[in-house]
Amino acid sequence: MLPPSYLDQMPDAFVQLWQQVEDAILQDVARRIGKMDAVTPTANWQLWRYQQTEAVRNDVVKLLAKYTGKSETAIRKLLLQAATEAMEREDAIYYHYDMEPPPFEENAALNNLLDAGARQTCGTWQNLTATTANTVTGAFERTLDAAWLKVGTGAFDYKTAVKQAVDSLADDMPMVTYPSGHKDSIEVAARRAVLTGVNQTTGKLQVARMEEMGCEFVETTAHGGARPSHAEWQGRRFHRGGAVDYKGRHYPDFEAATGYGTGAGLCGWNCRHTFFAVFPELGDPPQWTQEQLQELNARNIEYNGKKYTAYEISQMQRARERNVRRWKKRYLAEDAAGLDTTDSAVRLKAARQSLSDFTKATGGRVDSARVSVPKFGRSEGSKASAQARKAELPEAKSTRGSGGASGQNGKTVRKVLGKVDTTNTKQVDALKNSFCSGYAKSDVEHMMVITKDGEVHYMTDNNPRGVDCSYLGGKLKGSYNIHTHPPKTTQYSFSTDADIPGAFADGTAVMEAVDYKYRYRFVVPENITFEQWEAVCEEVREERNAVMESRGYGFDDYEENIQHVIIDETCRRLGLKCYHREKRT
Incomplete structure (x- = not known):
């Protein structure tokens, strides 16, 4: 049997191999999208689009050919290591019962099963990557068209449309298509393919050994x-x-x-x-087996006042490691497209700090392999750090933002509007509705806070992507607050890197936000920690394409609904009914 800790780390080498492919494709696509603003209105858009799409397809095909042989070697090596580990553990049980299982490496039948498992896993992976060229070019075409439409209708300028296109692909570009039609990133697909192959193969080996030993x-x-x-x-x-x-x-x-x-x-x-x-009939299994299982389930690591198992802590760390990679990937994609990378640099610094703080608190260590991204070396790291120092974000606990609290602040305005009877629902609702109708279409963010004792505060930094409410300090605890998301920066829901962390951190009771199209509400749960929320939220981010498909959303629905679906699905998995989004009338 293979313990969860082994299965958790086992696919890493294979995943890292294919992360190189994924990152190379992303940066190539980003560079091409970045050239979109060079296409003049009189240029033949369809011709340029076709040329870029074919170039992407050819580049992907060449890259896949380069890595096909490497992947088969890596899969066979991982399966052999996993099978050897699993059989050593399994055979130790037979030795406990005074039985003599034949050596695994000398057993032709078991090795034939291992070879069959390797062939099946390699075949599955080759079939998946055979879809990559079409999957990538399809996503590239749709993203180009969406960006062109935004510019053509006058809704966005080139710079904004290109940045939104690059960022969306950096986070979510599908690269493989399963037979069911479900699409996913190479990184997720690689981990799933290897884990599935190992689980199936080692299981068959164990069953075959049981038959051999009369168990x-x-x-x-x-x-x-x-x-x-x-x-x-x-x-x-x-x-x-x-x-x-x-x-x-x-x-x-x-x-x-x-x-x-x-x-x-x-x-x-x-x-x-x-x-x-x-x-x-021969008695209980070896005591070490039960002790090992009890050790796996022991809640003996304390974090933020609660006890967790080693596996739970490892998964919380993995979520933070993936977040570091996420912002490195976005930084490189934006840089390849010639875009401003300041926001990504700041987010990367925050993600690194979060990971560092977590490992220090739990006695772990940062696995450099799990946060590495090809082409993000010392030079890129130094440049990103310098950018972050120049444009530090306000602390998450004091910030609300439509996709991150970055952007140039203007004149800060802070007002106390008076007091309201918080038990007078009609009066409070009228105040909220007045705020929505007055500011929902503004090009900068505005915020209103109603404290527990009824004080009504208004604030804005005249910043299109964030508002700082830190000056209220402890008055935010137990408060109701609502802020706006401008039309050009809204994610049509709360941001999971500013709004929700901020609400957890400052003790908000109820948070709302509004944009020109939707109004959304989040009641901060009292029975879970932010760490628990973030761990599940990260799982949902990894499975976002499958979740979107399961809810009937297509590619054209992605931009408007992805953030909403991530939050809603996170709540569902945690058994929470604390989030709601509705269209404004």
């Missing part, structure tokens, strides 16, 4: 936080080949009860459970 009974592992369908069978014993009653105990059928062999069952999609051999 009919298995026990599944257990861990805290298991999904409900898995909690039903975790930590229990089963019989392979049908349910039986044996020595006064009932053993359900292994495959029927656990769903082993299916995507939704044991060793399936994102499953951290595994299983191991037991012999009821």
